[in-house]
Amino acid sequence: MNRWPALALLAVTISSSALAQENLELGKMWTFERPPLAYLKDEYGFAPTAEWFDRLRLASIRFGRGCSSSFVSPKGLIMTNHHCVRDGITKVQGGNDWVKDGYYAKSLEDEVRVPDLTVQQFVGREDVTARMNEGIAPADDDATIAKKRAANQAAILERAQRDNPGLQPQVVTLFQGALFELYLYKVYDDIRLVFAPHLQTSHFGGDPDNFCYPRYCLDFAFMRAYADGKPVDTAAHYFRWCTGGVKEGELVFVTGNPGTTKRLLTHAQMEYLRDLWHPMQQELVDNRLRIRKDLVAKDPSLERTLRAEILSIENSQKAYRGYWDGLLDQSLMTQKIAAEKAFRARIDADPALKAKFGDVWDKLAQVAERRRGLEARQRFHTFGGHPVLALAVDVIRAGRAETAEARDAAAKRARDNAAAIGTIAELTRTEFLDHVARAKRWLPANDKWLAAVLDGRTPEQTADAFAGTELLDRQKLDDVLARIGKVWDGPMAVELVIAESIRPLVDAAVKEAQELQRIEETQGARIGQALFAAYGTSVSPDATLTLRFSDGVVKGYAYNGTIAPPMTSFHGLYARHTEFGGKHPFDVAPVWLERKDKIDLTKPMDLVSTNDIIGGNSGSPLVNANLEVVGLVFDGNIEMLPNRYVYRAETPRSVSVHVDGIMEALKKAYDAERLVKELLGQSK
Template sequence: MARFKLALAATTAFTLMAATSAQAEEGMWTFDNFPAAKVNETYGTKIDAKWLNHIQSAAVRLSNCSASVVSPEGLVLTNAHCVIACAQDLSSAENDYTQNGFFTAARTEEKTCPGQSAEILTGISDVTKDINAATSGLTGEAFVKAMNAKASELEKAGCGADQTIRCQVISFYQGGEYKLYKYRRYSDVRLVFYPEYKSGFFGGDPDNFNFPRYNLDAAFLRVYENGKVVKTPNHLKFNPNAPKENDVTFVAGNPGSTQRLMTVAQLETNRDLLIPVSQLQRSELRGRIIQFMAQSPENKRIGTDVLTNLENGFKVFYGQQLALNNPAVMDAKRAEEAALKAGMTAEDKATFGDPWADIAAAQKDVGDLYFPYFFLESAPTSSSLFTTARTIVRLAKERPKPSTERLPEFADTRLPALEKRLLNPSPVEKPLDQIQLEFRLLKAREYLTADSTVTKLLLDKESPEALAKRLIDRTKLTDIAYRKQLMDGGLAAVQASDDPMIQWALKIDDEALAVRKQYEARVTGPTRIASEKIAKIRFKAYATSTYPDATFSLRLSYGKVTGWDYRGVKITPFTDIAGLYERATGVEPYELATSWKTAEPKVDKSKVFNYVTTNDIIGGNSGSPVINAKGEVIGAAFDGNIHSLGGAYYYDSALNRTVVVSSSAIAEALKTVYDRKALLAELTGK
């Protein structure tokens, strides 16, 4: 970890991300505001509306990642780490697909990924005026409620009752714009190909967010509808040849979240409160999961996905913390903020006041409410069975209300996906679930103290260990039929249930919702109102020459294949298959999968394995197609280098790099290592 710290702490010379214009290659651009003219002038490309529409029609948003359609028969390329949960859900003690891989020879062998969906964006419409009209003059909780109600109304009007279409109102520029995104939704997504864990995540946590890399972080899915393969004539062509240095590249995907437009006060809250607390908890939980996995081979099998996600998250936020602790980063943010304020006219000041001060005032309320809100309502790492219980309880409460009056996650347009998640047949590993629920309860008592009313509500007179064990042992929520019975029976059935997890969720729900209501009134509402004002100030100064923060919505970035220089050392942009064998030590995480050991005499070691580009991406982009100027897929983005971890807050073109698994490595692996010639033929059309 020491060298990671040095790497980020030394990033003091990054170009000031002035609000006036983005750096070259910076930006996660929406498809309706992509700077095609600038890109064409810079790179000699011929990007036009037809090119953009073609890419958009084949870009896929999965439940947790990005992907692309790469054949006329619904074949979808993504990362192996994006489907590890599917592989684990389909596994058993006898068939461990996570560790051993999942390989099909015929479509009859393809298996549905529980809970997975695939969405393709089909339309974008501006609904800013509608949202602004609905929220005009409102503050606090009333503002949030009106905004959510109007979004629900617009989504319902856009999609109706058609469950194959999903509509989503998305906020851009911190509330400066609202767009209605319309998706074609596929709920039957099947696993076609997933490599062994040792291949997809070769190098493990030590190599994560580093380069050089040697990962076959690629997997294939297929979309079905009504039991039949979906025909996809608008797919992207797969080019099995690696790009060359300085070739232009595009990444089409769904970056999850950035905070580049946050105010300095918000960034300070992240730095001083939110990230440190979450990191302490990730660190301790990681230790508990490692200890659990060491107890037996079965525990190791069921804990792999959880540990991988924890370790990845820990390193991500470690990098973000270092970025925010870097004086150069915060100075640049202060300068950016000062430039916006200095450009305000007297009329602007009269109209907008000081929205930065309003957001700064809300940060005190974040501090006051954060721990009750976190442990009662929003803790991200917890028992899946408790999450199921809470969702069933709230569904029973919310469904009788008009859609516009419900909590936003229970609006009519969101119910099909929610109900699918509740009836997801993925196996629940109770021992692992118990560890996570117990940990949440232990931390609640630790942070809130034993005398807190929230702690007493959560625990009554039980210990965290005893309560977690009782709830997990005795719940019937692992039974999908029982879940459906409760969902169909409504609030009466839920209240009459003797399931201890359901009863516990009922017990704490009123207080959890009350804390949520306070948070929305004192933090979310005031922050959103002030952010909209800042967005209008920014638009007045720079129009839409800048890009919005990431919101897990479809974006397009541009860049080129190139390495970087760091402290006098030049990092070349490519690795080859030969390097994989040289890096292998025979001991995890540098142990070769048996398939790669066997294939060594015949594999073409000169093929490019991984490469890096200057594309601007963030978490959520995993699985995104990397595309050349012709619109062909030449790889799948799967990571960033260590410097890119500050990408949540700024982009540094000198150091930030996207790490890609090359199409040449994918093709060579399918052909020589795994003997999936039919899959390769479908992929290449040969």
């Protein structure tokens, strides 16, 4: 294991890599096993060594389940975004409101362990493509291929765990299944809160400024990894602090775990997403946000409970809108059509490649057409987000099970779910009613799911019936489970009648979705293989929430008829506060007003660079060529969002907190002397 390629061998791929980047808009989310060395040399005159890549990789860590972070001291100190730790802080703040008011541990003893939080360090890898494809025959259908790959993956993971005790293995799918990598992670599960600023400091400008720039946020937090009750020794792999940061035009790198891009999708697949998936998803997210804000407006005491969820949904709302806008942009789709045309022309020009891959685009177009017919059923032939309906379906499954094993499993699931439901909250009821309303919009009037759920009732009457269910009473649930498989005497509860009717609809939608997914996986892998045949393997794969690095430069951009500066300063923070009269969300935290005369207003706060990022990069370090940390990625501009589908470089930007802004806050707003000394290498 721990196999990293000889870097000199990779330099020969520059011509194919550069050509693929030019024609296919695949972006610059490079893997560590296939770094584009010749491209870096040609573009920047920069020639990193194997040691450089090792240091970059080992200091960069995956944070929790969807963020990035890095080690920034020899004592396990971790830097990430405040918005990546909010949920964790709510678990440990008790009667305090550390999310809103901030927290600073003045000593190691004050550092607070956050439960259910891990960070993962990428320490080894192996190409397992051949092992994942072992036993697969050319004549195998999609279901057989999926089954064989699942068995191969299980065997690979079992062996990896046996051969590498203490490490966590993960099989990573690259290029839609054309390549498979086994990644090994060292996992730290004792992570403690060291510092978090005020929510308003990290989230200044709120939703209006989200995905925008110029920006005036200090979205940072510090945690620490522990092992055996002591801070982890990270002296061999951490990023030094670069006081003064960077200048415009300087080469910088982002390392992190970008979550999802879909740049290898075909034009037909993107059209389906544009026309059906995104409109339905946007409506769902918009309504979820409205429902929560309405609840808080009616009962302000819910604000603290729903705060983190509202902030998260606001972020998703704007992100999905930006992704969809990209697909609605005719220039972007024209760019995709041209790239696909060039790709197909290369395949068709070679008779052998045409015979092997020429039909793959048509096959995926057929799947996209079938998805158009499935999308509404897949979304709405469900339990509507209501736990009682899900419970009722489990009860029906137990009664209709063909084997004792299946019956017992469904009954156990029903009992476990019933015990976990508790009181039916108003939020659950309101979201179910919203589900029905959206279903009536997207499904045909004679749809069987709607007929079963309503059946002469109003949606509110159905929701009332769910709220009054007897299935949450353990004794009555056991009685129903005992009777359900036999001839039922007397009336059946509304939720069970509905469950009986919708169960086959739910199962049919799931079955068809799984079938289409298997076809997409098989044909998507062929797209990846065709890509290699046409352009070589040194291209950037789609994001997979695994460690990547991206090159770029610090650079402003043209927007809104003017120019955005490469950096903002504290001057702008206070000006924005004044211009909005100190009204939320443009109000600075009180301590910043009290100490304004101590703040060096010329210090930079945020900056933009041309690095390729997407959701999952939150918390990524921004480092210079000397591997010194110069910033902390916390966002991208609104122009970056369409890069989910087609990479463009002119105006999309990564937005980072500047290290000097962080240091100014720690020193002058928060008196965090212990932390300052540790970051600057002055602590003992």
